Amino acid sequence: MVLLGAPGAGKGTQAYELARFLDAPHISTGDIFRENLRNKTELGQRAEAYMNSGQLVPDSLVVEIVRDRLAQPDCQNGYVLDGFPRSVGQAEALDAFLEERGEQLDHVIQFDVDEEEIISRLTARRSCVDCGAIFNMRTDPPEERGCPEGRDISTCDIVQRSDDTEETVRERIRVYRESTQPLLDYYALTGVLSVVDSSGAGPAEVFERVKAIVGADGAKKTP
Ligand code: ADP
Numbered sequence: 001m002v003l004l005g006a007p008g009a010g011k012g013t014q015a016y017e018l019a020r021f022l023d024a025p026h027i028s029t030g031d032i033f034r035e036n037l038r039n040k041t042e043l044g045q046r047a048e049a050y051m052n053s054g055q056l057v058p059d060s061l062v063v064e065i066v067r068d069r070l071a072q073p074d075c076q077n078g079y080v081l082d083g084f085p086r087s088v089g090q091a092e093a094l095d096a097f098l099e100e101r102g103e104q105l106d107h108v109i110q111f112d113v114d115e116e117e118i119i120s121r122l123t124a125r126r127s128c129v130d131c132g133a134i135f136n137m138r139t140d141p142p143e144e145r146g147c148p149e150g151r152d153i154s155t156c157d158i159v160q161r162s163d164d165t166e167e168t169v170r171e172r173i174r175v176y177r178e179s180t181q182p183l184l185d186y187y188a189l190t191g192v193l194s195v196v197d198s199s200g201a202g203p204a205e206v207f208e209r210v211k212a213i214v215g216a217d218g219a220k221k222t223p
Contacts, residue, residue, distance in 0.1 A: 001018070001022075001024075001078070001079070001080045001081065001105065001106055001107045001108070001109070001214070002081045002084075002085070002094075002105060002107070002108045002109070002187075003015050003018075003080065003081065003082050003083075003108075003109050003111070004108060004109065004110045004111070004180065004183060004184070004187075005110060005111030005112070005113065005198070006111075006113060006115075006118055006173055006176045006180075007118065007122060007169065007172040007173065007176060008113065008117075008118035008119075008121045008122040008125070008169070009111035009112070009113040009118065009198055010111050010113065010198045010203065010206055011082050011083065011111055012028060012030070012031075012082055012083075012134060013134050013203050014109075014111065014198075014203070014206060014207060014210055015028060015080050015082035016132065016134075017203070017207050017210075018080050018207075018210060018214070019080045021211070021214075022078065022080065022214070024077065024078045024079050024080055025072075025074045025075055025079045025080070026079075026080050026082060027066070027069055027070075027075075027079050027080065027081050027082065027084070028082040028083050029057075029062055029065065029066065029082075029083045029084040029086075030082075030083045031082075031132070032065055032069070033047045033051060033057065034051075034161075037051070038129075043061070043065070046061060047061065051162075051163055052162055052163055052168070053168065053171065054163060054168040054169070054170075054171030054172040054174075054175060055171070055175060056086060056087065056175060056179055059087060059089045059090055059093070062084065062086075062090060063089075063090060063093040066081075066084050066090075066093075066094070066097075067093075067097060070097060070101075078106070081094075085183060086179060086180045086183075087179045087180065087183075088179075088182055088183065088186055091183055091186050091187075105190065105192050106192065106214075107192055107194060107213060107214055108187045108190070108192050108193045108194070109193075109194050109195075109196055109210060109213060109214075110184060110187075110193060110194070110195045110196070111196050111198045111206070112195055112196065112197050112198060112199065113197075113198045113199045114199045114200075115173060117199055117200070118169065118173060119166060119169055119170070120138075121136060122164045122169045123164060123165070123166055123169065124136045124137045124138045124139070125137075125160070125161070125164055126142065126158050126159060126160050127158070127159065127161065128142075128147070128156050128157065128158050128159075129157040129158075129159055130149075130151075130156055130157055131147070131148060131149050131156075133147070133148050133149075135158065139202075142156065142158050194213045196209045196210060196213070197209075
């Protein structure tokens with residue numbers, strides 16, 4: 001399954017929920033890069049400047065990482081891709097992997113959201129380094145929701161992403177329009193593309209719309 005959408009459209013939040021629902025691994029290329037940045041690996045160092053300026057990391061680097069990740073045993077029965085593919089070149093690489101593996105995409109879900117809402121959501125976004133939970137300081141602050149893993153929230157490491165400043169967010173939206181939006185036409189031809197409107201709706205409401213799309217498959221794959 002592939003999730004598409006502008007930055008801040010809610011892909012990450014929905015991918016996290018969907019992966020739990022389907023009992024499938026959640027593969028976020030953004031998370032993989034951020035983990036490498038934190039651990040100061042060579043990959044992290046190569047990606048850092050692109051990420052902090054809102055640009056895409058070059059396809060060659062991303063495609064290698066996804067290929068390695070999909071080769072892990074937990075990906076044998078399916079996976080939720082979040083943030084990949086993000087360019088037509090990456091989508092073509094994914095098609096080649098799928099063909100090698102004898103697999104097909106079950107769903108491509110596009111999250112649609114209003115641009116001004118994106119800026120407001122992203123500048124208020126915070127996430128937990130320990131468990132990956134995502135909060136919004138205006139509508140869903142950590143002190144109110146608490147830790148989804150039951151820890152004392154005051155001990156959780158909750159941070160703002162360095163690319164969630166207004167200037168970088170505007171650049172990420174521009175890059176999305178230029179490089180990622182063409183994927184909608186690419187996937188429209190496959191017959192597996194669904195569009196979910198996520199403007200003005202909370203995460204739980206959007207997840208109900210996602211379940212309506214994958215519902216039957218979800219039930220089939222849950223052990
Ligand atoms: P968002 O969707 O909120 O912009 P992500 O967490 O998916 O953020 O990605 C953060 C950054 O990581 C991107 O702005 C980009 O620099 C890099 N990145 C992540 N996935 C890809 C990808 N598939 N191709 C190129 N760059 C990527």
